[in-house]
Amino acid sequence: MYSVYSILVLLTAVIASPWFFYQAVRYKKYVGSLGQRLGYLPVSFNIDGDESIWVHAVSVGEVLTARPLISELRGRYPNLRVFLSTTTMAGQQLARRSVQNVDAVFYFPFDIGFVVRRTLDLVRPKLFIMMETEIWPNLLRECRERNVKTAVVNGRVSARSFPRYRMVRPMMRRVLDHVDKFLVQSEESARRFVDLGADPARVVVTGSLKFDSLDGEARSRERVLRYFRMTSSRPVIVAGSTMKGEEAHVLRAFRRVRTSAPNTLLVLAPRNPERFGEAEQAVRAEGWKVARRSDLAVDAEPRVDVVILDTIGELATIYQIATIVFVGGSLVPTGGHNVLEPAVFGKPIVFGPHMQNFLEIADAFVTNGAGVQVSSDQDLDEAFVSLMGDPVRRARLGAAARALVEANRGANDKSVAALALLLPQEPRAYPANVRPFRPLA
Numbered sequence: 339m340y341s342v343y344s345i346l347v348l349l350t351a352v353i354a355s356p357w358f359f360y361q362a363v364r365y366k367k368y369v370g371s372l373g374q375r376l377g378y379l380p381v382s383f384n385i386d387g388d389e390s391i392w393v394h395a396v397s398v399g400e401v402l403t404a405r406p407l408i409s410e411l412r413g414r415y416p417n418l419r420v421f422l423s424t425t426t427m428a429g430q431q432l433a434r435r436s437v438q439n440v441d442a443v444f445y446f447p448f449d450i451g452f453v454v455r456r457t458l459d460l461v462r463p464k465l466f467i468m469m470e471t472e473i474w475p476n477l478l479r480e481c482r483e484r485n486v487k488t489a490v491v492n493g494r495v496s497a498r499s500f501p502r503y504r505m506v507r508p509m510m511r512r513v514l515d516h517v518d519k520f521l522v523q524s525e526e527s528a529r530r531f532v533d534l535g536a537d538p539a540r541v542v543v544t545g546s547l548k549f550d551s552l553d554g555e556a557r558s559r560e561r562v563l564r565y566f567r568m569t570s571s572r573p574v575i576v577a578g579s580t581m582k583g584e585e586a587h588v589l590r591a592f593r594r595v596r597t598s599a600p601n602t603l604l605v606l607a608p609r610n611p612e613r614f615g616e617a618e619q620a621v622r623a624e625g626w627k628v629a630r631r632s633d634l635a636v637d638a639e640p641r642v643d644v645v646i647l648d649t650i651g652e653l654a655t656i657y658q659i660a661t662i663v664f665v666g667g668s669l670v671p672t673g674g675h676n677v678l679e680p681a682v683f684g685k686p687i688v689f690g691p692h693m694q695n696f697l698e699i700a701d702a703f704v705t706n707g708a709g710v711q712v713s714s715d716q717d718l719d720e721a722f723v724s725l726m727g728d729p730v731r732r733a734r735l736g737a738a739a740r741a742l743v744e745a746n747r748g749a750n751d752k753s754v755a756a757l758a759l760l761l762p763q764e765p766r767a768y769p770a771n772v773r774p775f776r777p778l779a
Contacts, residue, residue, distance in 0.1 A: 374445040377456030390419040392463035397429035412439040478516040493522040495530035511535025545749035552682040579675040580666035587715035607647035654679040681739035708738035
């Protein structure tokens with residue numbers, strides 16, 4: 339089974355190589371990370387061969403979610419190094435800039451036997467943590483052979499991916515048997531993991547870590563908001579994590595809003611950095627005056643109609659200035675994005691019908707009157723206009739959203755407690771010439 343899987347991985351890499359080459363030439367992706375993805379880490383990475391905890395977070399969202407967990411692990415296991423890996427370039431940039439409690443950040447290796455062995459030789463983990471749903475057969479098998487404990491943290495299996503996993507259920511059962519603990523977001527995800535072959539005794543519902551990962555640093559917030567010195571009378575619509583095909587609908591709804599609120603600013607934040615230019619062109623084609631966030635003057639209100647947020651990791655901060663928030667990836671069938679980041683600031687949130695990746699959270703927001711779910715892109719216009727003209731409803735939605743976040747915190751403590759059962763704390767190490775104090779008998 340593993341041989342067939344490895345061959346498929348190699349074939350996929352060969353077939354996809356023209357696309358990777360295009361991405362490298364066009365967007366400068368993958369060029370500097372290939373060595374690390376092949377398991378060649380810098381000589382200084384772990385020069386003393388210390389044992390570690392290895393946390394893997396795919397991209398920006400997972401990195402943000404992992405930060406409080408990493409902080410707790412650092413405090414609980416002072417004798418171990420903590421390493422963080424990402425898959426995407428955006429995740430790597432954010433991790434290097436904003437995660438303070440790790441010894442090093444690197445790119446996740448290709449899941450090929452000799453590559454993962456090379457990486458494990460250098461990282462030397464005692465515990466390997468996969469954020470959300472990162473299942474890598476060769477790496478997990480190699481961890482089992484080396485007696486490295488493994489855990490899925492903040493795990494989930496979406497309704498969209500579940501049928502695909504079921505198609506390879508015999509393989510999934512063998513792979514999941516190499517995971518020591520599944521700490522999952524909901525009862526539904528727990529049921530799906532068990533259905534795919536996970537041992538029920540290893541599955542624990544801890545809740546979503548996303549509720550615990552929403553406190554930004556005050557210094558970072560102040561720095562970012564210095565570029566958005568908004569007057570209190572200027573309405574702001576923030577469209578976050580938009581995907582291809584959504585900007586046109588947002589711009590149409592924005593045009594309707596401007597008929598009754600002509601001073602409204604739109605902050606448009608495409609999900610993928612390579613689409614910043616495309617989004618900017620779409621705005622210009624509609625006749626709006628537009629600027630990129632990176633070109634804004636400090637300590638000044640943007641003198642444009644639309645701002646393209648072309649930076650990584652600042653979206654959650656920008657939500658603070660919003661009058662209305664639209665969460666992208668939900669008008670097109672990509673599964674939606676995180677509604678909790680604007681919720682923690684008490685903002686009225688609008689999202690579309692495609693929220694499969696955050697189904698439980700989206701349902702909770704609708705059920706508790708904490709968000710507005712529109713059924714189509716046409717309904718987006720009405721939702722924006724209605725909310726812009728009704729400050730009482732906006733306040734009510736925002737208060738309900740913030741209350742829902744506060745009521746669901748605590749997953750981080752539960753996760754750390756569960757991980758402590760896998761990796762008991764060791765006595766603090768002392769230098770060879772220093773002994774811990776013991777009272778005389």
